[in-house]
């Protein structure tokens with residue numbers, strides 16, 4: 001596995017554990033629906049408020065919700081064939097599609113961060129010189145374990 005793939009996998013793993021994709025610090029969330037503006041460990045901007053970031057995180061969330069629906073639907077369909085519970089699939093699928101985006105919301109916010117935190121944008125948009133230097137060091141040295 002190349003270094004970049006390993007780095008991307010590590011960043012995604014950390015993000016899916018709701019930790020900072022860059023440094024692995026926790027405590028990124030003020031509440032279930034409110035992510036902090038910056039990582040308390042390295043200063044990486046987490047909430048950018050940019051339309052592309054918001055749309056990307058929402059798209060990531062919807063894709064996961066639809067894939068989970070498809071997996072459950074096909075799993076139940078194949079497990080119960082030739083007489084699948086159509087009513088359960090209909091209403092269960094509806095409930096799943098309503099609940100999954102809410103359950104996956106924090107993961108979509110941190111999960112979309114690795115793709116955006118790889119860019120120099122994260123370092124160049126830091127406002128504090130101390131945080132700015134830490135963010136640049138984190139981006140320059142890659143992921144620290």
Ligand SMILES: [Zn+2]
Pocket residue numbers: 020021022023024025039040041042043044
């Ligand atoms: Zn961090």
